[in-house]
Structures are given as structure tokens and as C-alpha cells.
Amino acid sequence: MSPESAIKDVEASQAEVSTDRPEIIITRRLDAPRDDVFRALTDPKQLDQWWGPAGFRNTTHEHDLRPGGTWRYTMHGPDGTDYPNRTVYHDVEPPKRLAYDHGWDRDPFEAMFEGTITLTEEGDGTVIELRMTFQDMTDRDRNVARVDAVKGGKETLARLAAFVEVHA
Template structure:
């Protein structure tokens, strides 16, 4: 199930600048969280459908950065930059995301990972500097659909890891 807004919370002061996307992923929270901690995982699923990612540099710790290029299905390259502002394993990741370090249009994202039985509910809250930048991200760049596709790619990736783990375990018996 995907949602694009917080359904159970009172509106925040940033509501007109937010995009909220959530999804239940059929995998343990620790595995879903781990998919964000290692570049070899991120490069397998990050981005909307049809995109690939090339990492220039990556270090997953608070204050460090991920510098990468997303390659669109039409051949367009998009320079991207993320700095990790908070990491609370396996519960929360906060980041600042722009096209480059110091980007005045960079947006903040907070990902939360909540157990949902044997699955994980991930919520991605993105807050843009202005309502206009949020609207542009939605209308020009398809941010809601792209975010839903990205979480779908994550779900498919961790499902494959879970399946491979079961096969390996069964093969060892």
C-alpha cells in the first residue's frame, strides 16, 4: 500500500512544502534499513523505474556524503548529492538532497522504518524550501510517482535478497 500524505497526524507547519510517501515492504526492518547503508545495495535499486545510478563517492555516517549520477532512461544524466544529517539504526535516516553541495534548492528528507509484523513500513517525508519548489518537483519531475517507484524498486530488491537467503539456507540443509 502506498500513501502520499500523512493520514493520521495533524497538519504540520510545512504541509504546503511536503511530499510524504509510504509503503509496506515484505522484509524485516533491519534488512530494509541495511539497503540504505551500503552503496552496493543502493546502486541496485535507487531511483525511479528505468534509472540507473553511478556513485562517485559514498560514506554512510552522519555528516558524510553520497555523490552520484542518476542516468535516466532517455540518456539524461542527473548529478545528485546527499549528506546524511541523522542516522538512527534501524529506525531513521535524515538527509539533505540536492544537485550539488551548497545547492540552495536542496530538500530535506526523513525516512522512518517501522516494524509492521514481519514486514516494514517505510515512510519518506520530504520537505522542500518553498511550496513552489515542491510543486515543481511534483509537476515537472514526477516526484510522487518517482518516489513510489523508488520504494517499489527497494521492495523488489529486498524481496530478492530474502528469496536468495531462503534458497541458500535450504541448499545447505
């Protein structure tokens, strides 16, 4: 299954938009070992193949996987629009957890949200939880409306599922 064909299975990714906290939580069970999933999340050559919603491609410019390190990359949209992104890691716990600030790649850097990815072994697979925490409810709702963060997160995890099932 290719990362693009996995989009038909996007509903296997579960989303929760909190009513009392400024966060979005997306979870999915992946048919791959946790070590393989962690590599797919942290190896720029792998990330470039699947990261982002349906139809997006990526180019990594810098990747420094350590607390304080940066992942700078451009997401290339299906319509040809380029979206420069920056992720600044503040916690890296292989193969269990990543915590980071995420935003547009511009100076001064302003985080759009704080992300936490948690990987939990379940049988011969892995449960991934992607938690996006925004400054406040207004900020969260604006991002949900502007970039369709729930749909994009579900599609991203669907693409990851397809990628790790083929490459595990």
C-alpha cells in the same frame, strides 16, 4: 521479482501531498525485516541496484554514512541523461531513521529538499515512510511538476520492495 517488475505494483506505495505544509510523504509496507531494509538504504552496492524511478540506473562515487557525510551518485535516466545527485546526511539512526539534505551535485551545494526516512517494524515486515520537506509550497509544487516527485517516489519504493523481497 526484479526491481523493474515491481513497478506494476507501484500503487502499493501511498502518497500524501499536504495541502498546508510544503511536503510529500510516501509510505509502503515491505515484506522484509527492518535490518535488511536499512542495509538496502545504506549500502552503496545495494542502492545502485534499485534507487530511483523506473528505468533508472545509478553509479555511486562517494558514500560516507555518518552525520555530515555525503552520498554522491549519478542517476542514469532511461533516455541516457545523467543526473548528478548529492545527499548530505545529518542524522543516521540504524536501523530506524535517516535524515538528509538532497540536491544536485554541484558547488555550492543547495538542498532541493530535506528528506527523512523512517522504518517501523510491523509483524515480519517493515513500514517505510519517505518524507520530503521543501522550503515552501511554491518550491514543493515546482518540484512535483518538474521531476514528478510523487510518481518518482512511489516507483522508488516499489523498486525497493522488489529488491528487499528477493535479497532479504
